Every structure is written in C-alpha cells, then in structure tokens.
Amino acid sequence: MRISLAVIPGDGIGPDIVAQAVRVLDRIGEIYGHDFSYRTLLAGGAAIDRTGVPLPDETLQAAKESDSVLLGAVGGPKWDDVPSHLRPEKALLGLRGGLGLFCNLRPAMLYRQLADACPLRSELVEGGLDVMVVRELTGGIYFGKRGRTDDEAYDTMSYTKGEVERIAVKAFEIAMKRNGRLTSVDKANILETSRLWRATVDEVAKAYPDVTVNHLYVDNAAMQLVRNPKQFDVILTENMFGDILSDEASMITGSIGMLPSASLRSDSFGMYEPIHGSAPDIAGQDKANPLATILSVAMMLRYSFDLKAEADALEMAVDRTLDQGWRTADIFTEGMRLCGTKAMGQAVVDNLE
C-alpha cells in the first residue's frame, strides 16, 4: 500500500515523540511491504514563530491532500501571551474543523503492567480496563450561537438529526469490532438536544441488532466510570459531555503518556495524536514517553487504512515492550528499566520483528 501522511510535530515534546512514531511506521512499512511517505508541516507555536499564524493555509491544504495526519502536540509558555485568536491551540480547532473531523475516539486502556498507576481500588479494574469514548467533535455547545452583554452571557447547544446519526453509526461500527456493548450518554431528562440524541441513537441501533445498547444520564455516567468502569465498552456522547468524560476515563488509567486518540470523518481520513500536551518541562531532553503517539499510529493503521494485522502487531509490540520492563520516567516504578524517548522507540521497533 502507498500511504502519504501529513506529519505535524508541533511544539515541546512533539518533535521528540513524532520522530519515534515515524521510525516505527517505517519499520512496519519494511516488514509488511507498505510505502509510507511523509510531508512535515508547521502548526502551533512553531508555525506562529515562522509564519505569524498557528495554522498556515499551506498546512491545512497539505493535510487535506494527504491520506491522514499524524500530530504531536502544540502550545507552550512561550505563546501563552499571544492574542486568543493566535493561540497555538487554534491550530487544533482549525485542523478538526477544516478537515471535517466530527468523530473523536478516545480509548482509555489500563495496561496490566501499569495497573499500579490506576487511582481506583485494584479490584475495580482487575484484569485491565478498555473503554472507548466516542465523542461528537464539531457540533453542540462549543459551536452554537453565543453572546454576551454586561450582565448576561449565553451559549447554545444544538444538534441536527444528521449530526447525531453519523456519529452514532461510527460508534455502532466500532462496538461491532469490540465487545458489542454501547452506552449512549445524554441528559434527556432536561435537554431537548438529548431527547433528539436518544431517539436517533435508538433508530440507528435497529441496524445493529448484535450491539447491546443502554442509555445513561451524564451525571450517572460520570459516577459509574469511577464506581464500576468495567461495565463500559463503547461510550457514545456529544461534544461537551465527551470532553469531560473522556478526560475522566483517561485519568482512571493514570498514564497520560500512554493514551492515543483519533479524529475521523465518514471516509477513511483521520487525524491521530496523543491525548497529552506538549510537556514543555521535558521537551528536547529525551524524556518524553512516545507510546501514546506510537499507539496513535496503531489506531491510524486500524481505522484509516484497515491494516488490522499491522495494528495488532504494533499493539503487541508495545505490550511486549512493557512486559520487558522498559519504562520512561513518567511510568517508571522500582525494579523496571528506566529509558528515554529514543530507547523506548527502539524497543518497540525491536519487538515488531
């Protein structure tokens, strides 16, 4: 397969971790006979420094022409004081919006080797944890009409049936490939958008008789996530609820440097990035954990290019690397093998063989 990727290292540890992910991809290309080509693009603070804006037109255009995007992270203290429309994070919103990425996938995986990092009682997560949060990304209150006067402000949450349908279809398709359980989260006792959401999810569900569906109110879902997280397989929810619940689910794993994400649309195109930020405190020091970005590459292989064997092999290589005791400082515990960003990338490459 010939695959052309837009690679956006970004700021802080972005270049460190993306370099390892690209190295892993190259090795997968060699082993499985794929030709990955890369176009490196500017976004975030690095783009502000070079061009004056966080998302240059050229970057968005080149991303559109690629088969998918691999992104590191953007932002850092250097750009904290720039006007809000020029902040590095605007690049992320611009890319998601400009590329039409309405479906955000946030897996929260607790690796058995890192179970001690989980802040919950061990019996609650015995045998590991594997929850997939499917968050609607381009609608809802973050994009609705808003306004402000001296003593009043408002934001509007609105969804069309079509917007709910397309994300629900994505979530059901994913549930089919996982354990066949889908929990749709809303606030249908209060919100009209939630009542449309719930009715639409039930309608879409008819086409997926093998998926078991239940509905939870968002307040209950937030509680259940810490009370009994193993009840969840796929959680489907709207933009703001998903923003909050996906972070909550991530924290249960206790390892921010391990978690990938994908932002998709209806075709195979996607943007893949770790959930963590640019970690300016450890940038350029060979300390960052590259596994979240490497696992984002596994998601890319699986969701954009349907390369299941390659994605499985990569996830297994990460698992084996953890089994061998390799740990960057963020996940290090006594008795393990402390390593840097590059050595961790190398260990994954070695384990691909």
Ligand code: NAD
């Ligand atoms: P952060 O995720 O960058 O860092 C939080 C803590 O986790 C830090 O101590 C950091 O060293 C550590 N950490 C994060 N990723 C790590 C990794 N891969 N390996 C080892 N340790 C890791 O969050 P923050 O400090 O709140 O934000 C720093 C900058 O990143 C800010 O400018 C923020 O706006 C930006 N940010 C960007 C994104 C993104 O690009 N998607 C997301 C969140 C924050």
